[in-house]
């Protein structure tokens with residue numbers, strides 16, 4: 001709905017005009033003057049008697065009662081294994097700077113080229129219904145509906161991931177979730193894991209800084225984290241680390257405000273995004289990349305594919321590619337946000353993925369998770385379907401099947417004009433070998449060069465608040481971990497713990 005309509009309708013409603021989220025039902029009423037005829041799911045109209053009190057009627061013979069209750073039981077689908085809580089919106093990506101000499105993907109083919117997108121923002125560990133401002137990593141997933149099929153770029157608001165080895169992903173996911181015996185969220189497992197896997201130190205530091213409580217999705221950055229390999233029309237590779245920077249500016253909540261808002265308005269981020277779009281105040285982000293040649297990759301003094309480290313921007317400066325704008329709210333949350341499925345393996349010609357092991361591990365995980373929560377025909381769900389009609393050899397299965405490829409042959413090869421593959425030169429990811437390297441040096445550099453004075457100032461207090469109910473042994477380990485980044489930082493955390501109400505005794 002456009003801005004003028006929203007404003008007019010808002011002024012006609014009796015509820016708070018600054019909040020289109022709260023007006024949604026009023027707006028529906030104003031745009032639907034006459035109620036529709038209530039029907040059963042197979043189309044038969046429901047009578048007034050069937051919809052009235054069931055106290056005096058034979059329940060089993062009331063199809064309206066039977067259908068309503070039966071359907072209620074199947075309303076829930078499994079939530080995402082991670083990133084379960086989220087909000088989404090639609091818009092487009094517009095190319096502002098030409099990189100077609102580096103990447104042949106159609107979405108980057110010319111300046112001005114516009115590609116429709118769907119975006120979902122999420123909590124990393126939080127489940128459905130989690131308070132938006134609770135401290136956590138955040139996801140920023142973009143589905144580009146390109147002429148060549150969908151390209152999914154999954155980003156995080158932290159520039160790094162906690163582990164480089166996919167073997168540890170399941171444990172990290174468990175450590176973020178409730179204790180298996182008590183079912184209660186507490187921080188022991190998280191700090192235990194983070195201090196035992198030293199490569200996660202940068203991720204931990206960013207998440208426990210004020211960046212772990214963004215001021216809303218409109219002020220949140222995204223980082224592609226992997227260094228992606230792309231190729232141009234000659235097959236020449238280049239390597240891109242994506243950065244998505246909010247044009248409204250980076251802004252974070254102080255810990256106290258985030259904690260207060262988690263109680264006052266648990267949907268603060270989602271509401272802010274929806275309202276901004278409803279009022280035509282469309283959020284935009286600048287999409288850039290650090291771009292490396294194959295030569296630069298070969299001569300780098302460190303592993304440029306290590307997802308637990310950033311690439312220094314003084315060495316590999318950001319180069320703008322385009323602008324992402326969100327200008328349309330979902331019309332149905334379940335259909336368009338809950339059922340959207342992003343997969344790092346959804347790549348288009350010209351973008352090969354990333355050569356690191358973590359990326360390889362991800363290729364397995366998303367398919368499993370999505371087949372479990374959405375069934376195998378997930379790309380036939382409207383929000384996941386590509387722009388062009390499908391021509392595959394996939395058939396049948398649980399709904400939705402859409403047109404099920406009509407009469408086309410369902411086997412390959414065939415002599416009856418079933419879909420044929422197109423010719424393209426073979427392009428392969430480069431082969432790399434990875435090993436663990438110094439973790440504290442890069443974290444120290446980030447702490448000193450990338451954090452603002454204010455972020456350095458607030459970090460110890462944030463960490464102390466997260467250690468309140470953690471064992472003394474773990475508190476000690478966390479102090480040691482942060483001391484290795486910066487001795488003064490460790491001392492301030494120690495001091496904060498000694499002064500806190502549940503102090504473990506002088507550390």
Ligand code: HEM
Pocket residue numbers: 079080081082083086120121122138139140141154155156161165166169223224225226307340341342358361362365366369370373
């Ligand atoms: C071994 C490493 C990883 C594994 C196994 C993994 C696995 C998963 C799984 C199973 C989901 C839920 C998928 C769904 O049900 O739709 C998910 C969601 C997500 N992952 Fe990962 N992930 C990994 C690393 C990463 C990294 C490095 C990033 C960012 C660069 C990332 C970004 C996201 C985002 C943004 C979502 C939410 C997508 C949405 O909004 O639906 N993940 N991940």
